[in-house]
Amino acid sequence: MSKKAEKDFTGASKYVLDAELAEIVNISMALEMPLLLKGEPGTGKTMLAHAIAEATGMKLIILNVKSSMKLIEALYQYDTLTRLNDSRFGDSKRDVSNIEEYIKMGKIGQSFVADEKVVLLIDEIDKADTDFQDDMLDVLDQMQFDIIEIDKTVKAKNRPVIIITSNAKKDLSDPFLGRCNFHHIAFPEPEMMRDIIKVHFENIDKELLESAIRTFYKFRDIYGIEKKPATRELINWIRALKADPDFRAKDLLKGNIPFLGILFKKSHDYRTAQAAVNKIKE
Amino acid sequence: MFVDFFYLLRRVGIPVTPTSFLTLQKALGTGLVNSLDDLYTAARAILVKSEKYFDLYDQAFAHHFQGAALKDPxxxxxxxxxxxxxxxxxxxxxxxxxxxxxxxxxxxxxxxxxxxxxxxxxxxxxxxxxxxxxxxxxxxxxxxxxxxxxxxxxxxxxxxxxxxxxxxxxxxxxYRDYSQEGPMTASQIGEALKRLRNMVPVGPKNNINVEKSIYETVRNAGEIEIVFDRSFMDRLKVILVIDNGGWSMDPYIELVHTIFNYARAQFKDLKIFFFHNTIYSKVWEDPQRRTRPHQIDDFIRLDPETRFIVVGDASMAPYELLGVNGSIHYEERSGKPSIERLRFMSKTFPHCVWLNPVLKNEWRYTDTIRMIGEIIPMFELTLEGLEKAVTSIMQKN
Known part of the structure; x- marks a missing residue:
């Protein structure tokens, strides 16, 4: 591994990485296995792929999975419409009789044909149906797929580093899990959160940082909140607090908490949080 | 290496596969695993595929490598x-x-x-x-x-x-997570569910009918003529509410499984909620009915054209249906009897049905089935009943 050591992953400029996850990433890269990340929204699953790409200097290719998606779309597309158009009007330089000119690579396809090793992020795999997942397995396992129209097999030039994220809406199928490494990103502890905030706001006022984080974790503990505020919300909230000239960090601890709407986006949650705030005031 | 550990994991109930164990061996060969901490992380990432088992894994690991006693609950x-x-x-x-x-x-x-x-x-x-x-x-x-x-x-x-x-x-x-793939059910049930397709011949003409297009194009002497058809399963909003708790629904789990998987594949705008026995102030989005409650009162904001389908055996103690605090889960006391909630639902969504896996000839033995049936049209969950339910729910009125 020492040869590859310089490519090892230790974190990126805007991403705070814990040692455990770093190790899992490195092992997955060494084993050339996809890494499946689960965790509640806002724990930085998607950010991790960006960070890996940044840290290793590889290109990042993102496949955003949609519920209606068919695997073939992620592999390649046969652009029949352009071909039809060309055949009728004949004003392009493409050779109409050569179907290959009308094959466009999808995201997985791109990551296979890329000249250099890339990071392939398959985002929110759980949105797609199980057929998609199972079909994709074969492709990722074999690192090749067929283009039926031109009877050609595309093989991966370099095995991409594959990161798969799932919001845990439903469990993935067993064969799928069997071929991935797995990590569940827990919500960061206050300690970790401090580091994350510091990465996003250099020179943040210490008092603001402390009181914002303390308030934030208190809010997460309120019973009956449906969508707990996550890192993203906290960062936006602090941004708003910083932008408000009238705001003083001490106010938070007194129970004067502005911009609740940034933290709570569901009306039911907002009301619950508001009620909790009013209780503190009393 | 660590074969004992592998068996220990299996013994405590973590589904570890031999393949993943071999992968672990491979990982050990990479030179990346140099300490017990490394092993802990690597083995977990490779062997354990769900956070559900993380806690068990921790215990097993501590037991195996550090001699800790397997923890008492x-x-x-x-x-x-x-x-x-x-x-x-x-x-x-x-x-x-x-x-x-x-x-x-x-x-x-x-x-x-x-x-x-x-x-x-x-x-x-x-x-x-x-x-x-x-x-x-x-x-x-x-x-x-x-x-x-x-x-x-x-x-x-x-x-x-x-x-x-x-x-x-x-x-x-x-609680059973119905979203997991269940065993296949009888073809008869599959056939019954196909009839749900009758529900959805709506939407704009946005599907190309290839055969007709070719035919028309040829008829047109090669001038392209594209024929569009209506798409078949769009535009219908469906709310499926499933009773997934309790022993009384146990015999029907497989049946509900099929409905669930089928509905998911078939309807684009499908919301699925869960409840136990009957509906009180909230239903849940998660099958465990713990973390993501949905207030019943919020349903009023939804499109009244939404088709509201309840699947449940409607069998409970009359008290649970009629009592002001009838819920068997005492954190769920709402101040309104469930029967009021059901009336509210049937008013909010005029197109509603209750599918009951209990066969019709047994209904008369249970009072609550009769009472609920008076509020929401009830059909038995069979080929015939389903067809009737679909007809009823698609009526324009």
Whole structure:
């Protein structure tokens, strides 16, 4: 591994990485296995792929999975419409009789044909149906797929580093899990959160940082909140607090908490949080 | 290496596959794993595929590599573990204990809260399996907690419910996640579900009919003529509400499974909620019915054209349907009887049906089926019943 050591992953400029996850990433890269990340929204699953790409200097290719998606779309597309158009009007330089000119690579396809090793992020795999997942397995396992129209097999030039994220809406199928490494990103502890905030706001006022984080974790503990505020919300909230000239960090601890709407986006949650705030005031 | 550890993981109930174990061996060969900490992380990432098992893994790891005793269940783990534990006990009911009536009157005076507290106390006291007797929880005793007992208002603690009317269910957290792939059901059921397709011949003409297009194009002497058809399964909003709790729904789980998977594939705008027994102030988005509640009152904001389908056996104690605080989950007390909630739903969504897996000829034995049937049109979950339900729900009125 020492040869590859310089490519090892230790974190990126805007991403705070814990040692455990770093190790899992490195092992997955060494084993050339996809890494499946689960965790509640806002724990930085998607950010991790960006960070890996940044840290290793590889290109990042993102496949955003949609519920209606068919695997073939992620592999390649046969652009029949352009071909039809060309055949009728004949004003392009493409050779109409050569179907290959009308094959466009999808995201997985791109990551296979890329000249250099890339990071392939398959985002929110759980949105797609199980057929998609199972079909994709074969492709990722074999690192090749067929283009039926031109009877050609595309093989991966370099095995991409594959990161798969799932919001845990439903469990993935067993064969799928069997071929991935797995990590569940827990919500960061206050300690970790401090580091994350510091990465996003250099020179943040210490008092603001402390009181914002303390308030934030208190809010997460309120019973009956449906969508707990996550890192993203906290960062936006602090941004708003910083932008408000009238705001003083001490106010938070007194129970004067502005911009609740940034933290709570569901009306039911907002009301619950508001009620909790009013209780503190009393 | 670590073969013992592999078997230990399997023994504590983590589904570890031999393939992943081989992968671990490969990982050890990469030179990346140099310490116990590394091993801990690497082995977990490779062997354990769900955060559900992380806790078990931690215990097993500590036990194997550091000699820690496999932990006794802590109080917090109680709810999760209690059910599994109870099930073990109750599986083995021992000899028939005779029904004894001495405590019946006194115990029936206990309020539901007292009952639950009593149950929790007993459960903590209990250290061994127990059948019969008057204090411990086991099977066939006459203590107010336990199952198959004969206490008039007793809680049910596992076991197949007999007359489907236990008033309080405490440790019955045996929720099934219906979204997982279940075993295949009879082709007859699949056939029945296909009829749900009748529901959706709406939407704009946005599907290209290739055959017709070719035909028309040829007829047109090669000038392209594209023929569009209506798309078949769009535009219909469906809310599916499933009763997924309790023993009384147990026999029908497979059936509900099929419905669930089918509905998911078929409808684009499908919301699925879960409840236990009947609907109170909220339904849940998560099958465990814990973390993501959805207020019933919020449904009023949805499109009244939404098709509202309830799947449940509608069998419960009349008290649970009519009582102001009828919910068997005591955190779910809402101040309005469930029957009011059901009326509200049927007003909010005029197109609603209740699919009941209990066969129609058995309905008359259960009062609550009749009562709910008067509010929401009820159909049995069979080929025939489903067809009728679909017809009813698609009526324009």
């Amino acid at each position: 802590q109080e917090e783990d109680f709810a999760e573990i209690a059910h599994a534990m109870l099930e073990e006990w109750l599986k083995d009911p021992g000899g028939l204990a005779k029904m004894l009536g001495i405590d019946e009157k006194e115990l029936s005076r206990l309020s539901p809260e007292d009952l639950i507290n009593y149950f929790l106390e007993r459960l903590k006291d209990q250290t061994e399996e127990h059948h019969g007797g008057s204090k411990w929880i086991g099977t066939r005793g006459f203590s107010p907690v336990g199952h198959s007992g004969y206490h008039p208002g007793g809680m049910r603690v596992g076991g197949v419910s007999r007359n489907k009317s236990a008033l309080k269910t405490a440790m019955e957290r045996r």
